[in-house]
Amino acid sequence: MFVFRNYYKGGIYSFLESHEEFLYWKDIVDLLWSISSELFKIHDLGLIIYGHLHGSNILIEYGRNKLNARITHIRPFKTNSKGIFGSYRFLFLEFSKEERK
Template identity: 55%
Template sequence: MFVMRYYENGDLYSYLEESMELLCWRDIVEILWSISAGLESIHEHDLVHGYLHGGNILIESEMDSDTKIVAIADTGLHGPVDKQISSEQIYGVIPFVAPEVLDGNAISKESDIYSFGMIMWMLSAGIRPYKDRPHDKQLIQEICSGLRPNVIDGTPPVFYTLIYNV
């Protein structure tokens, strides 16, 4: 049996739908800091998540506080950094899967960081990446050819730089 804390706000997708208009950049940075700390902990143990996206980020606002509790979930697919995964075993939400993984390479710490960059973009935009497109072979080909979502107006330049350099 596996027991886990209940996160009242659900996953990051649900949280954004309910709270995006209330989030300020300080909140976004706080959420990202927590996600990065969790990912760092995974990587320090020479593990990779391999399936990081908004549905695997759980979030809860503490009562009487601006503090948010954030956790990375669904670590069941992760494994050692050197674990080889065949292209038939690739799982993920297409916009969050690194191009090299879509191209048949193994998941890695770097591919987790790509997924984190897409989460950064999603938090800055307030929407899921490529939400207006089918998540199909055409999108995969375009991502492998360098397609990335456009930065949303109002994104601070330093944040833009981080998104595209992680």
């Protein structure tokens, strides 16, 4: 069983929708810094290829007077012997046909 912290602000989409009228530049910079540091942590752990990064997977919370972001659903891409990288769902149809041969 896993226990996770509750990010009640939700993903970045819902956060931006709830703050669409007014958002300080400091908050924007904090948010971008937090997202980039999370990506750096993922790469530092050796999970260089992500595959499913979108706004719903970036959770937002208020930290000590700043915004914090956390990236969820981390998984490496699949690869085949021809060196084609990517999640199979998002590759061109020609690549999957070659693989089936």
